Amino acid sequence: MKQYSIFIIVIAMFAGACNSHSQQTTNQQTSNKMEDKDNLSKTEADWKKLLSPEQYRVLREKGTERPGTGKFYKHAEKGVYVCGGCGNELFADEMKFDSNCGWPSFHSEIAGGKIKTILDTTHGMVRTEIVCAKCGGHLGHLFDDGPTSTGMRYCVNSLSLDFKKE
Numbered sequence: 001m002k003q004y005s006i007f008i009i010v011i012a013m014f015a016g017a018c019n020s021h022s023q024q025t026t027n028q029q030t031s032n033k034m035e036d037k038d039n040l041s042k043t044e045a046d047w048k049k050l051l052s053p054e055q056y057r058v059l060r061e062k063g064t065e066r067p068g069t070g071k072f073y074k075h076a077e078k079g080v081y082v083c084g085g086c087g088n089e090l091f092a093d094e095m096k097f098d099s100n101c102g103w104p105s106f107h108s109e110i111a112g113g114k115i116k117t118i119l120d121t122t123h124g125m126v127r128t129e130i131v132c133a134k135c136g137g138h139l140g141h142l143f144d145d146g147p148t149s150t151g152m153r154y155c156v157n158s159l160s161l162d163f164k165k166e
Helices: 002-038 044-050 053-059
Strands: 079-083 089-092 115-120 127-132 138-143 153-156 161-165
Touching (some): 089 153
Antiparallel strands (some): 079 089
16 A cells, blocks of 8 residues: 555656646747747748848858958947847947957847857857847857956857947
């Protein structure tokens, strides 16, 4: 009888865990549906028409530009850096700093979930990829070696950005 009671308790615990997992999965699916509603839904053919070949390679194929070559690397005007694919506001000019890494660097992003992070294990490295939360365009990578108070360095391809003057 004692073994039977333990068996029933284990089954009940397992059923509760499965139900909890099922609810989490349902919540995640609902959350994903809400996020998808906000995302732009363009085909790859649409993106190829919209972007230059270099922008397409970076934003849609996760490429990178050569260090020190991007138009925003040493850029210092007042305004907002936006996603080159969809115009989503990503970084304010006061968030930018010169990290001497060859790419535009920012110590933080504009609030509101404008950027998503993704684990990137390509090229034999473990890094944190950053993408535009609105269109999914590849921006660059996030590192925790920044010299500013946040300790973060958003290392971004100029080709993935555009700029709106203040």
